[in-house]
Amino acid sequence: MAETNAAKSAPSPSEPKLSWGDQVEDAASSSQAELNTPAEPKRSWGDEVEEAASSSEPELNVDALAISEDKKVNKFLDEPEDSNIKAVTTGDTPYSSASTFEDLNLTPELLKGLYVDMKFQKPSKIQAISLPMILTPPYKNLVAQAHNGSGKTTCFVLGMLSRVDPNLKAPQALCICPTRELAIQNLEVLRKMGKHTGITSECAVPMDSTNYMSFGKRPPVTAQIVIGTPGTIKKWMSAKKLGISSVKILVFDEADHMLAEDGFKDDSLRIMKDIQRMSAHCQVLLFSATFNETVKNFVSRVVNDHNQLFVKKEDLSLESVKQYKVNCPDELSKVLLIKDRIFELGEKLGQTIIFVRTRNSAGMLHKSLVELGYEVTTIQGALKQEDRDKIVKEFKDGLTQVLISTDLLARGFDQQQVNLVINYDLPVKHENHSEPDYEVYLHRIGRAGRFGRKGAVFNLLMSERDQMLMEKIERHFNSQIAQVASWNSDEDFKGALKAAGLL
Structure with missing residues (x-):
């Protein structure tokens, strides 16, 4: 998967000067400045930016919206295939x-x-x-x-x-x-x-610069x-x-x-x-x-x-998607794993999404992989609207095979050719980084195996904290995730991909 002209034309973020171990949150002001984008009013879920709410509006009285408790279990779902x-x-x-x-x-x-x-x-x-x-x-x-x-x-x-x-x-x-x-x-x-x-x-x-229209002139x-x-x-x-x-x-x-x-x-x-x-x-x-x-x-x-x-939450994990965990000794081994194990088999695997936790991680991983000669594109919330649209369109059109993303695309993004998801960083709750974000994890792995197709997810674990997060995810979904024996073994990865139905 050598770099092509298409890859060179795709917009890529400028990377902050940080070490691989730095875990800087997406809202960091330094990343805003280095990406040459205007400061946004607030950051929302998944790295997305939305307009700030008006402070002049009255507070909503939630208690005024009550519902009836008259409920009953519907009896038409008797068929075994609907039992979950x-x-x-x-x-x-x-x-x-x-x-x-x-x-x-x-x-x-x-x-x-x-x-x-x-x-x-x-x-x-x-x-x-x-x-x-x-x-x-x-x-x-x-x-x-x-x-x-x-x-x-x-x-x-x-x-x-x-x-x-x-x-x-x-x-x-x-x-x-x-x-x-x-x-x-x-x-x-x-x-x-x-x-x-x-x-x-x-x-x-929110309008991009090419489609901008003065709000007062909008019909x-x-x-x-x-x-x-x-x-x-x-x-x-x-x-x-x-x-x-x-x-x-x-x-x-x-x-x-x-x-x-x-x-x-x-x-x-x-x-x-x-x-x-x-x-x-x-x-x-x-x-x-x-x-x-x-x-x-x-x-x-x-x-x-x-x-x-x-x-039921234990039934939510997709049966068609095989999940794996891989122990990696350091950050470099995670990059080499993607390069030597995943990319070498890339032509046979369809498209891949690599999820990271922060914009800084996205930028540094993008830079490392491009320097190694691979075609990747990266999307995160600090990019201009038109650049985000272009990256998504190229990926959906099959012009690019590997997409690095923050959780901007974790929910709802539908690309049926995605067979492989890599959790470069496990998702954690914003308010408590020692607690996994179980909902985001489920949404991430759901980008593979759309509509019952085969898919695989590799969770890259580097520290005791990662191990703890993975154990909590397994307990939460009552599901044991298979271990890949060695991060640098071709045979182990081929075996995992064969078990997932991708080779």
């Missing part, structure tokens, strides 16, 4: 799992998009279970958890497309995502699936479906550029983060409350692969009368 998904419903509406898309009473235009453009054959498990809940009157709210790569995006995209009145030229469906990349990706799926419907859509994300939004990030959505709503009186369905993708204390909780709740005040019958859908108990309890307070779909 627990459904809890409210009210007396009966639901039946959909074995075909025709069972959902979709329009011919939507069916054409599903079969011809999306090339689907039948609903996946989560689609078969959740879509009847989404599309059956009285349109109950839904909190849904399912495995990475199981088809969650189709659930809420199809829900939005189905609920829109094509004759009403006003926003009727809103989808809020944690990152620009995920919002753009979801919009691409929606436009492909809804190609024959005539339904209009718009992406509400009111007439698109029927809007997908965007919370800061931009909230900004448009506050400026009366985005009318919400006709919104009938509100979606939160990666909802656990959208409602987490260290995520976009305040903006998300403000958007939800404003829409519910203007449109009393707006259906709220919350989707993610992970919901910890704190977020579950909070959701139960703020989302009225909702159905639930949840997976």
Whole structure:
């Protein structure tokens, strides 16, 4: 995988002058300066930057949003293949799992998009279970958890497309995502699936320099479906550029983060409350692969009368993805492992994402691998919007095979050719670096093995702290992760990749 002209043209960050052992957080001001980007108002989850919330807005009264406790376990999930998904419903509406898309009473235009453009054959498990809940009157709210790569995006995209009145030229469906990349990706799926419907859509994300328009000159939004990030959505709503009186369905993708204390909780709740005040019958859908108990309890307070779909945490790890841990004596051995073991087999493995914890680690790893003659690109939140878009497009188009990323792309990023994920650094909680971030770990490994394809994950462990983090991850998911005997053994790595079905 020698360096090509394509690699040379791809933007790469300037690396701070730090040793390999330095663990500097992404928010470090030095990295902002050295990357020649303007200081941002705040850093959000996954290295993403969003507009700061207005300080003049009144505090949200969460306790005013109470829900009924009248719940019961739904009995239609008797089939063995659905036994790992627990459904809890409210009210007396009966639901039946959909074995075909025709069972959902979709329009011919939507069916054409599903079969011809999306090339689907039948609903996946989560689609078969959740879509009847989404599309059956009285349109109950839904909190849904399912495995990475199981088809969650189709659930809420199809829900939005189905609920829109094509004759009403006003926003009727809103989808809020944690990152620009995920919002753009979801919009691409929606436009492909809804190609024959005539339904209009718009992406509400921070503008890059090439598409910049003065906010005062921006016309009111007439698109029927809007997908965007919370800061931009909230900004448009506050400026009366985005009318919400006709919104009938509100979606939160990666909802656990959208409602987490260290995520976009305040903006998300403000958007939800404003829409519910203007449109009393707006259906709220919350989707993610992970919901910890704190977020579950909070959701139960703020989302009225909702159905639930949840997976036990020990069932969340993907069966199609083989996980490994590798002990490395030092930082250099981690780089050589990637160079000599992974890259030498790279042509046979498809695409690879290497996750790091900090921007500084991303920059130093990128520099080391390029100096060794390998083609890699790197994405992190300090890059310009247009550079991030270019890097993602090149990777999705297959022009680059190896992508180094902070957790900016850990959630929701869908590239079906990714067969290999390397955790160069294990994810840790921002407030406590001795505690693994279990949700981020699950999202990272979910970038491989999309839709049941084969995949492998290598966790590179260098210190006693790494060993401790790995042990906690194993205990949390009640899963023993296989050990690669030696970091510098070709045979051990070939054996691991063969066991994962990649060789």
